[in-house]
Amino acid sequence: MSATTLAVGAAGGRTVPAPVWPSVWAAGFAWIGAAALVFFWPDADDLGRTDLLAALAVGIGGALLFLALSAGIPALAPRVAPLRAAGPWLLALALALAVWELATAKLDLLPRPFFAAPQSLLEVFTDDWPRLGESVLHSLLLVVPGYALGAVVGFLFGLAMGWSRLVGYWAHPVVRLIGPLPATAWLPVAFFAFSSSRGASTFLIALASFFPVAVLTWSGVSSVSKAYYDVARTMGASPWFLVRKVAIPAAMPSVFVGLFMGLGASFSVLVVAEMMGVKAGLGWYMQWAQGWAAYANMYAALLVMALMCSGAVTLLFRFRDRLLSWQKGLVRW
Amino acid sequence: MVKGARLEVRGVSHAFALEKRALPVLENIEFTAEPGEFLALLGPSGCGKSTLLRLVAGLEPPTKGRLLVDGEEITGTDPSRTIMFQDPTLFPWRTVRGNAQLGPEARGTLKANAGRVEEALSLVGLAGFAEAYPHQLSGGMAQRAALARALVNEPRVLMLDEPLGKLDSLTRLVMQREIATLWERERFTALLVTHDVEEALLLADRVLVLSDRPARIRADIRVDRPRPRRRDDAGIVALREEILALLGLAEAA
Numbered sequence: 001m002s003a004t005t006l007a008v009g010a011a012g013g014r015t016v017p018a019p020v021w022p023s024v025w026a027a028g029f030a031w032i033g034a035a036a037l038v039f040f041w042p043d044a045d046d047l048g049r050t051d052l053l054a055a056l057a058v059g060i061g062g063a064l065l066f067l068a069l070s071a072g073i074p075a076l077a078p079r080v081a082p083l084r085a086a087g088p089w090l091l092a093l094a095l096a097l098a099v100w101e102l103a104t105a106k107l108d109l110l111p112r113p114f115f116a117a118p119q120s121l122l123e124v125f126t127d128d129w130p131r132l133g134e135s136v137l138h139s140l141l142l143v144v145p146g147y148a149l150g151a152v153v154g155f156l157f158g159l160a161m162g163w164s165r166l167v168g169y170w171a172h173p174v175v176r177l178i179g180p181l182p183a184t185a186w187l188p189v190a191f192f193a194f195s196s197s198r199g200a201s202t203f204l205i206a207l208a209s210f211f212p213v214a215v216l217t218w219s220g221v222s223s224v225s226k227a228y229y230d231v232a233r234t235m236g237a238s239p240w241f242l243v244r245k246v247a248i249p250a251a252m253p254s255v256f257v258g259l260f261m262g263l264g265a266s267f268s269v270l271v272v273a274e275m276m277g278v279k280a281g282l283g284w285y286m287q288w289a290q291g292w293a294a295y296a297n298m299y300a301a302l303l304v305m306a307l308m309c310s311g312a313v314t315l316l317f318r319f320r321d322r323l324l325s326w327q328k329g330l331v332r333w
Numbered sequence: 334m335v336k337g338a339r340l341e342v343r344g345v346s347h348a349f350a351l352e353k354r355a356l357p358v359l360e361n362i363e364f365t366a367e368p369g370e371f372l373a374l375l376g377p378s379g380c381g382k383s384t385l386l387r388l389v390a391g392l393e394p395p396t397k398g399r400l401l402v403d404g405e406e407i408t409g410t411d412p413s414r415t416i417m418f419q420d421p422t423l424f425p426w427r428t429v430r431g432n433a434q435l436g437p438e439a440r441g442t443l444k445a446n447a448g449r450v451e452e453a454l455s456l457v458g459l460a461g462f463a464e465a466y467p468h469q470l471s472g473g474m475a476q477r478a479a480l481a482r483a484l485v486n487e488p489r490v491l492m493l494d495e496p497l498g499k500l501d502s503l504t505r506l507v508m509q510r511e512i513a514t515l516w517e518r519e520r521f522t523a524l525l526v527t528h529d530v531e532e533a534l535l536l537a538d539r540v541l542v543l544s545d546r547p548a549r550i551r552a553d554i555r556v557d558r559p560r561p562r563r564r565d566d567a568g569i570v571a572l573r574e575e576i577l578a579l580l581g582l583a584e585a586a
Contacts, residue, residue: 227422234390235436235486236412245439249426326426326466 023087024068030094031061037098044108049119064090116296124300136304138280139270146205147266151259154213162221163243179215183208184272201273208269209262220254221247253327256320263316267309335369337522338402338489345398347384357547358384364541369520373533376543382526386492390416412436412486419495421475423467429478430463436486453481473504493525509535530576534569535562542579552579
């Protein structure tokens with residue numbers, strides 16, 4: 001018989017009482033605390049961008065406190081509501097930053113240059129952004145066409161395998177045998193077959209996304225309930241209609257799993273391909289940074305890569321949610 | 334106005350090809366449904382009733398014998414012969430309207446039949462749910478949507494394969510009445526597969542009682558009772574006992 005039950009009863013479910021956001025409040029103060037640590041505790045070594053890091057952390061902390069405050073204002077509350085769930089994570093990130101900062105910049109506990117301080121990563125972004133940006137652009141120009149090509153061909157191939165018994169018969173053993181091989185194993189063949197390293201890389205990336213998309217499209221198409229076909233056939237559907245309006249939509253949930261897996265595979269091949277032949281892109285940047293023992297640059301590129309990949313996954317899942325809104329209980333990512 | 338077709342089943346036998354041998358499911362089935370007649374096929378589960386419907390639908394050819402609609406042999410599927418299955422088998426990625434318009438869409442006659450789709454939806458009481466997805470429907474509503482999808486094709490033979498088998502008993506009573514009303518209005522030839530004796534007697538003009546697999550026709554019983562029928566009608570009660578006795582369930586009566 002707590003006060004909350006009484007309050008809910010009195011409100012009658014009409015108005016929700018102003019939410020208290022302890023985790024967001026805590027996160028806000030933690031970020032400001034981390035900023036103080038960065039700013040006031042002197043660096044063990046001479047590092048750049050320490051002040052900027054502190055300023056950023058203060059900014060984040062201030063923004064969080066402001067949001068926690070505005071959650072009490074009815075007009076703003078719905079807009080900032082989604083942030084509430086992120087509270088514990090934001091708090092943990094502030095603590096992680098503080099620990100990272102202590103272990104590297106302040107106490108020098110981790111051996112350098114293998115471990116970089118947060119402000120060193122920041123320095124890469126502020127000082128080397130033209131080269132980093134160019135690398136991102138090159139990577140995108142390589143991975144987007146490669147992935148798209150592999151996905152489209154994989155989808156059509158999987159569809160043919162699931163639909164036609166003949167294609168399935170011949171393609172099944174081949175896919176079983178070759179599918180599990182890492183796409184990078186084809187590197188020599190790819191560089192032999194394609195005159196340009198760009199063509200070879202595109203081919204490898206396409207290959208990496210091809211297999212999961214083909215296999216999952218195939219499995220999606222072949223597990224479509226026969227009853228759906230019966231229903232459509234009794235109503236005068238042509239085989240073409242059965243493919244377009246029954247097999248494909250029914251297989252879509254499975255196809256998206258394939259697209260998702262293919263995306264991850266494409267990115268990992270991208271790095272390898274860029275390290276091998278292409279003279280630009282994030283993979284090349286990482287290779288170059290390692291060569292100069294500029295590990296902060298490498299970590300920065302890694303971070304950019306991770307953000308790119310997770311951004312692409314988010315985009316893919318948005319698209320899926322829109323297209324497959326008929327499904328209930330979609331798996332979130 | 335009767336728009337049903339005359340359906341003749343002549344000496345039809347059918348067997349499933351199993352791994353080693355053929356499993357006979359239908360044996361020398363012979364009957365005629367007059368245009369607009371309501372026939373019920375009653376028999377133990379797994380006796381081959383649904384197979385007979387698949388043959389009439391043209392989804393499979395019979396091993397032996399002939400099936401004729403208005404004197405013409407059935408060689409394949411045709412929208413004038415539609416099935417409503419025990420599972421609604423609605424396409425989950427389509428709305429109720431999208432499902433209902435499947436037939437015209439498949440035949441490329443959607444524009445001409447748009448009005449017919451709306452009509453069928455309101456006929457089954459789903460006009461307000463045209464934009465709903467199948468997972469948002471109750472069992473009874475889903476079955477109604479499947480009925481609308483069949484009716485849109487203006488079937489001359491409508492096959493109902495235990496359409497109410499999975500519904501709760503109350504929804505079932507309501508839908509039995511609705512199917513009777515629809516049939517009286519549209520006068521298609523109806524073939525109802527069921528193992529509910531009462532349901533057969535409430536809806537059908539004739540009840541064909543089938544034996545265990547391989548199914549043979551054991552009795553052809555005319556239900557000459559006025560409509561709308563009541564389950565406590567003396568004639569219905571008597572027929573029910575007769576049929577249960579035929580099925581070896583006399584004590585269950």
